[in-house]
Amino acid sequence: MSSSELLFWDAVDGIRETESRYRREAYGFVVAALGSTVQALPPERLADPVLRHLTGGELLLGVVRLARQEFGVLGPTVFREWGVLTGEDVGRIVFRLVECGELSARPEDTLADFGDFDLFGGLTADLEIGRLHVPRERRPRPHRGAGDPGAAH
Numbered sequence: 001m002s003s004s005e006l007l008f009w010d011a012v013d014g015i016r017e018t019e020s021r022y023r024r025e026a027y028g029f030v031v032a033a034l035g036s037t038v039q040a041l042p043p044e045r046l047a048d049p050v051l052r053h054l055t056g057g058e059l060l061l062g063v064v065r066l067a068r069q070e071f072g073v074l075g076p077t078v079f080r081e082w083g084v085l086t087g088e089d090v091g092r093i094v095f096r097l098v099e100c101g102e103l104s105a106r107p108e109d110t111l112a113d114f115g116d117f118d119l120f121g122g123l124t125a126d127l128e129i130g131r132l133h134v135p136r137e138r139r140p141r142p143h144r145g146a147g148d149p150g151a152a153h
């Protein structure tokens with residue numbers, strides 16, 4: 001682990017000493033989602049520090065995208081385990097990291113930027129959570145013995 005990673009985790013541990021609402025992993029995941037979301041920006045936006053800044057909504061979409069990639073249908077379970085239940089929870093993590101100098105924010109950035117986002121809806125949209133669908137032609141056929149009423153004689 002690099003010294004900057006160690007400093008980050010020390011900062012997270014410091015946050016959690018005063019407020020243990022969110023699991024340690026949630027902080028790392030939010031920062032990873034921030035990084036992957038920024039890297040996915042178009043080149044012209046990446047080149048400009050002002051345009052590179054993400055809105056709360058953009059970060060939340062990045063959190064959902066990465067969670068779906070990493071956890072699939074288990075995303076909601078993982079986030080519940082971490083104590084992250086709403087978009088506002090993600091915002092609270094971001095602003096705690098801003099307070100300790102691990103992230104930066106603009107004066108116009110607020111916790112309200114994260115408030116109207118359906119985190120669990122994003123984590124579960126269009127995912128097959130129920131039974132696995134097996135096409136009819138691949139389903140096993142019941143074996144019919146000589147004593148079965150539908151068996152050929």
